[in-house]
Structures are given as structure tokens and as C-alpha cells.
Amino acid sequence: MIDRRLLTNIDWVLAGLVITVCLLGIMNIYSATAAYKIVGTSYYIKQFYWLLAGIIISLVVCSLDYHIFEDLSYWFYGAIILLLLAVLAVGKSSMGATRWLNLGFFNIQPSELMKIVIIVTFARFFNNFQTVGGLAVREVLVPLGLLALPAALIMKQPDLGTATLIVLIALSMTMYVGLRWSAIVTFICVTIPMVWVGWAFLLRPYQKNRVLDFLNPERSRLGSGYHIIQSKIAVGSGGFSGKGFIKGTQSQLRFLPEQHTDFAFSVFAEEWGFIGCLLLIILYLSLVLWGLNIARRCNDRFGALLAVGVTAMLFWHIVINMGMVIGLFPVVGVPLPFFSYGGTSMITSMVGIGLLQSISMRRFMF
């Protein structure tokens, strides 16, 4: 099934970067959960299993010619929309939000899958769409609709983080295709009142609080502003070289919220300091630039769009998560790809890496 020639073309830079970050992530999860009372399998072990699963999925995805996604994209899109509707109808709740769908043996989070599907859908749409000098307003109405439907459904769960990401991914791909100036201006003029409407009518109080807390962390020292303050203390107290592995007081004494998932970077920053952070950031930067490089080298328009989409997904996850941890962005539930604990994030990211790998391997075929 797998072309022998393809195997020799495996993108080892991409694979190496991803595996390195994943291993650092597992090490960090080990430390972040060292103070936990664990019943059953430890988090870092579980994460290792997720990594293995991710690698397998990624291998499966990369072995397929990515063009089959082009054909299937609208089917996927339709299916996920149905799942999202199902979530709203019969979903499983946790922490005030309904995101999970119980499939009996497996809980899935359709909003997570939507990240990949929006990439594929947009890639297909733009691939078939010929434009000169950028897209006009009229030309983006269809993709806007394709985006608005899932985004609204995900917002409704409510999951501000994922909804934002889907919008950002779609926006990045659109910018890559190119927008006319007239379209850009129009968007700005439409977006601002929409943000106001969203703030006034759509955001839940806890979401508003998070934004307000971000703008002024002192607002609620023990509320969600507490998370930002504690995270900044953890990062800052790491100093130049960090406090050492499993020696971070902020993390080991559990001053950090969700420290093995969304705030995993905070734990890392405390224990490894500026030097460690710099290393991790260089790894991520390399990964993103390499993803863009794959897009650039790809002579197939659909492939390039896909690569840009996947890279955008990784980029926004990284920037939003790190920015949140170091107090540049409000607290939104966005994991750090390959680094935060969590199977869903791992699988989604690995599917993305599989796509990149697939594109990279086949760059000489077109």
C-alpha cells in the first residue's frame, strides 16, 4: 500500500521536531503531575500511549494521498456539522460546557475534529476558486458561511477557544489566498460591530470575566485572574535557568491551574527557566517555519493550502497558549500542541502532522 519510494522521502525534520517536542512534553507532564494523587495509570504514561497512537494515525494519514481529502472534504464537513448538532442535543457536560459526544467506547470532541475539517474544506474551496489580485468581498461570502456555521455551533457549547481557533485558521488561509484591500476594509467595518454584539449578547459571563481578568488581573485575585497571576509568578520565578526538574514550587504546590494541560508551559518555564523556554520556542518556531516551507515547496495548490492551514492551526495554538501562560492573552482553553496533556489535542495535531508529512513526501510527484 505504501509506496517504497515515498518512505525514503519521509520528512525527518518534521518528524524529529514533533517527536522532540512530544518527549519534552511527556517529561514535563511527569513533573507537573508529580504532586498529584494518581489513581491508575499516570498521566505521563497515558500521554506516551497517546503519542504512540498519534504516530500511528499520522503514519496512516501520510500514507494516503492527501487528494482523497479533497474529494471527501464536504462529506467530512457535513458529518462534523451533524456531530456538533448532536453534541448540543445529547452531549456530555463537563465544567459548564458541553463538548463531548459519547460513542459508547470513546468520547469524541467534534469541535476538535472541526479544526482539521475546516482546513480541508477551505483548501478544497480555494483550490477550485480562481482569483486574480485577491478575493473580493463577494467571493468570500461562501467560505464565510462555511466558517460561520461550525463556529456558531461551537460557540454555543460554549467553547470560545476552539471557535476562535477555527476562525483564525480560516482567516489565515484566506489571507494566504489573498484579499483585496476593499475586502479587508469591509471586514474591519463589519467585524467591529459584530464583536460588540458578540460581547453584549453571545459571550457567557465566565467568558467575559476571563477577558476582563486578562485586561486587569488584579480584578479578582482569587477568581480567574488568579490563574494569570499565578502563572506569571511561575514563569517569572523560573528566572534564567529555572528551578530544576520537579523543583518548581508553583507547580509542585499546585498554585497553577490545570498545570498538566493548558498551563503545562507554565510548569516548564518555572523549572527550566528562560533557557528552556527559548529552546522550546525555537523548536516550535522551526516546526511552524518548516510547515510553511512544506507549503512553499508544494507545487500543488491544494497541497499548499492544506499545509498552510495545518501550519496555521499549529501556530495559533502555540501562540495563544504561550501568550495566555505569560499573560499576553486572556485565559482560553487552548492546549499547547504535543506538549499539553490530552489525547484529543494529540490526535488532532498528529492528523495535521500526517497531512504535512503526506504533502512533504509527495512534493516531487507534481
Place this chain on the structure above:
Amino acid sequence: MRERRFVRELLESKKRIMVISFIVGVAFLFLVIRLWHLQILRADDYLAKSESNRLRFVPVAASRGALLDRTGKLLVSNRPSFSLAVIQQEVTDKEALLTLLSELLGLDRADMAERWEKSKGRAKYYPIVLASNISRDHVEIVEENRLRLPGIEIEMKPVREYTSGQLASHLLGYIGEVSEKELNSAGLEDYNPGDYIGKNGIERALEKELHGVDGGRQLEVDARGRILRTVSEKYPTVGNSVLLTIDANVQQQAEQSFGEQAGAAVVMDVTNGEILAFVSNPGFDPSLFSGKMPADIWQGYLDDKRHPLENKALSGQYPPGSTFKMITALAGLQNNMIDESTTVNCSGSYKLGTSTFNCWNKKGHGATNLHKALRESCDVYFYQLGEKLGVDKIAAAANSFKMGTPLGVELLNERSGLIPTAAWKQERFGKRWYRGETLSVSIGQGAVVLTPIQLASMTATIANEGTIYRPHLVKRIVDADGKTLKEARTEIIGTASFSKESFRLVKEGMLAVVNEPGGTGSVARLYDVKVAGKTGTSQVVKLSSSKKSTTYQYRDHALFVAFAPFEKPEIAIAVVVEHGEHGGSAAASIAGKILRTYFDGKKPPRKEAVKPLKGDDGNEDPDENGREAVVKEPRIDGDTTHD
């Protein structure tokens, strides 16, 4: 055509990738800059914050130093006391807990709730004291019901134990919980609410020595404030003990001698200023002040017209009355106004302008020289002398004894007394000085007031012929192991320079007061030691004697100062009996008992009981009151024609 467009677009999109790569780089650069800001520029700041996040300090009170008398007898020490404390973080139902506590222990629920409310803002791991000094029974009840009382702890704290009861209560003072005002004052930054601090007396004056250094435990807590482990522990350092100059025996005898009478006594070593006894009667129970004072006892203290809470030896200011005559005499001798043989005829009164100043003995003393004037406390002799001297010369003599200034005893709030001068009156009241006032001053009345400490110091200085030692109460400071840390040094704070001859004449007069027929202080006489002294009566108000004796507050104070042995003086005594009347005898008899105790203590115990010796002159109860009866309201206001 389509191909060309495709190629153009492809090239364009590749260019766009470069732009996107650049944007990505900038975004990551922002992250790095932010991390630089947090981890490099502000690292110390955040490190400090993370430390204060995780570390908590719980103080452990140091055991307070003991107070001992000069022989090493324990006066105040410590015993363990139990208090009921709550740790907020372990309590789920505050109201139920309080109700249960008040049911089990019978403690006042509202009181506990109030204490809790006050300390609510403290950290959740910090024990809040709900009731202090609870009984051992209570401790047992709490221990038995431990499971029903989550978060409740019994804390052991050392508290003061007053081994000798109320002995020297004013001198020793008491301790109490540090007040909010004290917490905010400079030098007390290390104190925490609930800590004990000396409020009064030696306890307060030597707080720094006695308190010790509180220890504490540095605890590591997690985000919920749960204690995980003790990071470091500093054991408290026991406070230093203070060895006082007080002789507990003499002190006790002195206090007993007062009986129900209010007053003060100071016994001082004339060779170094050590205070052997420091009495202010009646005393109070210092142990009541560190806990919750029962309301009725407190009200009793406030209502008692003898003012038990007042430290009379330190802050009581009394007109010295005739005990001041030594000063007038010394001033006269120094200024050559009189000598040994100068004689004045006392007819029982003395006329100055239109006013008449009476001698206490209305019959008069007849021809009177200095010796007789002191012995029989003739007022007319001193009126004449005073008039010749003028107030400023008398004041100069008094000031050379350091009267009118605090002498620097260790206790706080020592009063300065007052020696009036013409200039003082001008400044204070804007009025000129009248000569009639000088006459009052010359017999220790009028504006002159002295504290019992000053009276004792004056007597000591006469006894040692001129050296003024700083009166002091602390002999040495010792650490918990008994090692001497500081030894009080004898300190000379001044010299009263009068000729040896002057001192001899005054001292012989004082010897006569106690030992010669006609002397006013014969009750203080000892059979084996020569005592020299001087009686005094100080007017409280100017009223006729019959009216005075009926109302306690109006009765005259009785004073007596003495030193002994005459040949080689060791100790000086000043006794003031408030509203004691009867001339100096009430005070003199107390002084006699104190002297007896002191000299008995120096010798092997005697078999024979010591009886107070009756004076052979039959004049043991000279009523100096006779004077005040007539001296009432000396009309000095119209006395402007003289001068």
C-alpha cells in the same frame, strides 16, 4: 492562458509564504521578549512572590524572663497556660462549631465569635485564639471530643505566675495582650496580635530584656494553604531574667506595716542608690491583668478611694511638709544666715505683714536653736530663716539635691516633683512671688511637691553627706542559665555640696528627732541601731482640723524620712501615709518596722521579740496637726507692702 495564471499565482503564493514566515517570526519574537521581561528583568520580583506564596511563618512565643529579688528569690515566673484556638481552614461549619464549644465548655459564645471575627482576615492556617487561660478540665473535655471539633486546637503558652502574690505589684507591674495601638507603634513591629507585652512596672520598663526572642516555624503550604512540611524551625529564646535590688523580706514587711492605710515607702541603700523596698499601698493582683479581669474586681479597683492602681512611690507627688526643713536648714547654713547657736524665740506664731503664721505648737517652743528646731519641728524657726533666705536660695539648695527632676529610676512615668521659684511662678501664672509663700515653702508646704523616691533620695544624700546616686531597681540581668549579662552600675547623678559641718548639724538634728526627749519621731527608735529621721505632715486642703478628720480625702498626709545607722548610714527610708494624720507618727512607726526588719535581716535571728520602744519623753505622738489648724489660708495675697 490558464496555465500562465496558475504559474503566476503559484509564484505569488510562494512570495506570500515568505511574508507569512516573517510574521510568524515576529510573533515568536514577541513571546521571547515577553519571557525575557518576566524571567530576566523581573525574575527577582516573581521569585519573591513565589516564595511568599509557598512559605508561611507561624510564630512560637518565647518564655518570658523571671523577676527575682536581690537574694535570688523568685518573685514572678511562668507557668503553662492553655488556650483554645481554631484553625480556620479546617472548619466547615463555623456556627455549629461555636455552638458545640459553648455547650461543652460553657464558654461565652458571643465572645468567641467576636474574637474569631476580629482575626478572620488572618491566613487560614493561622490559629485564632478563641479563649485564653482555659482550665485543665476544659483541656480534657476538648481532648475527649477532638473528633467532633475539627480545627480546634489547644495551645500551650507560658503565662506569668506571681509567686509572692500581690507583693510589690506596682513595682513588678503586669503583662497583657498587646493592644492595637501598641502594635502600630515603633519598635514593636515584631509583635503579633495575641502576644503578651509588659504593660506596667518592671514588666514594661524591661520588656526588651524579659520578652525573649520569639521563635517560629516556617511552613510550606500548598495552594489551598494546607501545611505540607516544616521548612525550618527557629526555637524561641527564653527572655532574660531581672534580678531586682528589692529585698523581698523588707518589701513584705513594709507592705504589711501599712495595713489598710494607703501610702508609699521607698527604702534605698545610701551607698549606691539601690532600692530595697518600693511600696505603693494598697496593691493589686497583677495576675488578673493578663487574662480577662472580672468586672467587679475592676470596678472595685476604680472605686477604691485609696487608688490601688496608682503607683504612689513613683508618681505620687506630696508636699514634703516638715521633712523639707533639712533643705531649708542646709540653705541657711550654707548662706551663713544661721549657725549652730543662732537662736530664735518661738512664741507659737510668726507675723509677716498683716498675716500670722502659726507654729504647730501654739504654746510655742521658746528659745530655739537649729538642733531644737529640727527635733521639735519648730515652724517659727524656719519661717524666720525662710524669710531671710528668700525662695530662690531655698530652691537652689533643693535643686542641688536634684529635686524637681525625675531621678531616672528604671520605671516609666516617674514624676519630677516641683520646687517653686519666683521665676517659675511668673512664668506659670504670670504673677509675682509673695514673701508669705516663701514661708510656706520653708516648711515644705505651698507649691513644693516631691515624690517618695525623691524624699528617699534626699534622705540618702543627707546621710552620705552629698552624693546623689541614681535610684535604681535593677541589680543585674541574667540569662536563662543564670549567667550575668549586665550588672547595674552605681551611678552618681549629682552632688549636693554643703559643708561637712552643715551636714553634721542637720544629721544630729535628725538623730534628736528620733532619740531625744521632745523629738517628734520617737516611734521609729530602735534599741540597737541609732536611727535619724524627720517627721512631716503635708496638708491636702486648708481646712480646720475637726472638719479634716471626718472626711478621709481631706485628712493630712503623714510623712517620715529616716536613715540608719547614724554613725555609718546604710539605708534611707521615705514613708508617706496618705491621709495618715497624727503628725508623722503613722509614717514613723512604719519606718521603724521596716528598719527593724532590715537590721534583723543583717544579723543572725534574735530570740527576743522586738517590741516597739516607747519614748521616754512621753511625746511619742506629737500632733503636728496643731500647726495646720492655724496656718490655714495664710493671707499672703495682700502682702505687697513688704519688699
